[in-house]
Each structure stands twice: as C-alpha cells, then as structure tokens.
Amino acid sequence: MEGIQHKTVRVNGINMHLAEKGEGPVILFLHGFPELWYSWRHQINGLASLGYRALAPDLRGYGETDAPPSIASYTCFHLVGDLIALLDAVAPDQNKVFVVGHDWGAIIAWYLCLFRPDRVKALFNLSVPFIPYNPRFKPIETWQSFFGNDHYIVRFQEPGVMEAEFAEIGVGRAVLELLSYRVPDPPYLPKGNLFGHPLDDPVNLPPWLSHQDANYYATQFEKTGISGALNYYRNFDRNWELSAPWSGSQIKVPVKFVMGNLDLVYTMPGMKEYIHNGAFKRDVPFLEEAVVMKGVTHWINQEKPDDINKQMFDFFSKFH
Numbered sequence: 401m402e403g404i405q406h407k408t409v410r411v412n413g414i415n416m417h418l419a420e421k422g423e424g425p426v427i428l429f430l431h432g433f434p435e436l437w438y439s440w441r442h443q444i445n446g447l448a449s450l451g452y453r454a455l456a457p458d459l460r461g462y463g464e465t466d467a468p469p470s471i472a473s474y475t476c477f478h479l480v481g482d483l484i485a486l487l488d489a490v491a492p493d494q495n496k497v498f499v500v501g502h503d504w505g506a507i508i509a510w511y512l513c514l515f516r517p518d519r520v521k522a523l524f525n526l527s528v529p530f531i532p533y534n535p536r537f538k539p540i541e542t543w544q545s546f547f548g549n550d551h552y553i554v555r556f557q558e559p560g561v562m563e564a565e566f567a568e569i570g571v572g573r574a575v576l577e578l579l580s581y582r583v584p585d586p587p588y589l590p591k592g593n594l595f596g597h598p599l600d601d602p603v604n605l606p607p608w609l610s611h612q613d614a615n616y617y618a619t620q621f622e623k624t625g626i627s628g629a630l631n632y633y634r635n636f637d638r639n640w641e642l643s644a645p646w647s648g649s650q651i652k653v654p655v656k657f658v659m660g661n662l663d664l665v666y667t668m669p670g671m672k673e674y675i676h677n678g679a680f681k682r683d684v685p686f687l688e689e690a691v692v693m694k695g696v697t698h699w700i701n702q703e704k705p706d707d708i709n710k711q712m713f714d715f716f717s718k719f720h
Contacts, residue, residue, distance in 0.1 A: 411485035417464035422448025429456040432503020442705030461628020474631040496521040572618030660696025
C-alpha cells in the first residue's frame with residue numbers, strides 16, 4: 401500500500417477517514433458492505449499510476465470514520481451530504497469528479513447522480529444497477545415476500561439482533577464469511593446456523609483475498625463493530641420514502657456499468673430483464689454500456705482488478 405496517504409476530514413458533522421494517492425483528475429471511490437476504503441487498493445494504485453487522484457473514504461459507520469449511533473443518521477441524504485462536503489474540503493478546485501461505486505457504494509453513487517448531477521463528470525458503477533423509485537414496492541416487505549424471513553436484508557432489519565448473532569461467532573469472522581460469499585443467490589442467515597457450516601472450520605477465503613487482506617478487514621470490524629454498516633440496510637424503506645420526489649427522474653450523467661454473471665444481484669427476480677431489455681437504458685439515458693463479465697461474482701473489482709482498472713481508464717479517458 402506504498403504511497404497511499406491517510407487523513408481525517410471533518411465533513412457534515414462527522415470525522416471521515418480518507419485514503420488518497422496520485423495527482424490529476426479526481427476519482428471518488430465508494431465501497432460497499434462489508435467493506436472499507438481498502439477494497440479499492442488495486443484501483444487506487446492502478447489509477448494513480450495512470451494520472452488520476454484516487455480518493456477512497458471509509459464511508460459513514462465504517463472503519464476509521466465516525467459511526468453515529470442513530471439509525472436515522474444513515475439515510476441517502478446523509479451519505480450524499482458526506483460526499484459533497486468531502487469533495488468541497490479536499491478538491492475545492494474540481495467542480496465535477498469521476499465517481500466509482502460498488503455494492504452499497506454503487507447505490508450511493510446513483511443517489512449522488514440523482515441529487516447532484518452537477519458534481520459528477522462520469523460514473524463507473526459496479527454490481528448494483530440503478531433501481532428507480534417505485535411507489536408500489538416498499539423494499540423490505542417486497543424482499544420478505546420474495547425471499548422469506550431468513551434473507552439477509554430482512555434479517556438485518558431488527559436493531560441489535562444481527563450484531564448479537566455476529567458477536568457470538570466473532571464479528572471479524574462474520575465479515576470474512578460475507579466477503580467469501582461466491583454464490584449467485586442471496587445469502588440466507590438462519591438463526592443458529594448463520595453460514596451453514598461448523599464454526600470450527602476455517603473460513604474458506606477466495607483466491608483474491610489474501611490472509612493479510614482478510615486480517616485487515618477482520619481487525620477493523622472487530623474494532624468498530626458492524627452496527628454502522630447494518631444501518632444502511634435499516635434505511636432502505638426510509639430512503640424509498642425520501643426519494644419519492646425523484647419519482648420518474650433519470651440519471652443524467654455518462655455511465656458505464658459492469659457486473660459479474662455470478663453476482664447475487666444479477667440473479668434477483670427481474671434484474672436480467674431490467675438490465676438487458678431497455679428499461680435500464682431508459683432510466684439511465686447516457687448509459688454507454690452494461691457489461692456482464694462471465695465467471696465473476698459480486699466482489700468484481702477485487703476479483704478482476706486489472707480488467708476493471710483498464711475498463712475504468714478507457715471509459716474516463718473520454719471525458720478529458
């Protein structure tokens with residue numbers, strides 16, 4: 401991680417930890433769950449070496465960034481507010497920046513483009529396509545009816561419950577189990593048998609996650625706990641209510657979207673049809689391309705770093 405600088409910036413009422421490297425046009429990297437700035441290590445080094453300034457914060461509730469205790473402090477408005485304040489503080493000379501998001505970071509990136517398209521030059525988003533506001537589908541009850549009560553998002557809803565169950569097996573271990581999840585179906589977390597195998601088995605790390613990487617994630621989450629991260633999920637319904645004024649709005653920035661065909665998001669009901677049959681392009685009219693990479697799971701930027709870095713560089717190079 402040579403040459404990556406770390407600083408703490410006061411933004412939107414919280415202290416935010418930021419990793420950065422390089423000089424040039426800014427790329428803002430937004431991580432997902434249960435991840436950290438560290439998830440972008442390959443992209444920070446790769447894009448910094450190609451003439452960009454890579455900024456990768458620990459998002460609100462994660463890592464060395466503050467984690468407000470109130471669940472209501474993790475709405476889409478708070479998260480986008482953090483990013484605008486961060487850019488104002490560390491890149492005041494750049495009116496517009498490039499943005500890259502993965503998983504929850506991708507969701508936040510879509511919100512950023514919806515609320516503040518004036519600040520985004522182009523978006524390279526991974527794993528989660530834009531999901532437009534739909535007044536008929538309240539998120540949690542919709543997923544519950546599709547997937548049942550053991551579906552991970554449904555299980556995350558009740559404050560304190562998953563925190564206690566993860567603490568029983570060790571938060572660090574729980575995070576590594578989640579990061580090692582490689583199945584194109586949603587995780588189910590039944591009580592008493594969370595990850596479906598004996599806890600004295602070592603976690604079967606995927607090839608892209610070294611023991612050193614795993615140790616960094618585990619140590620950070622052991623230190624901070626996981627409530628902040630889970631609070632994002634506990635705001636799905638609230639975000640749905642808050643985004644009602646943007647019903648029918650399109651994403652009006654240039655976008656490239658990439659995901660793996662073994663991503664659990666890709667196999668969600670209706671997702672393939674949405675991405676490939678014109679609706680995604682209708683909602684995101686400047687969508688240049690939606691790429692589905694074969695044999696790749698959810699953790700795409702860590703699994704295929706060189707490929708993703710090249711696609712990112714080729715895409716952003718068009719906007720200088």
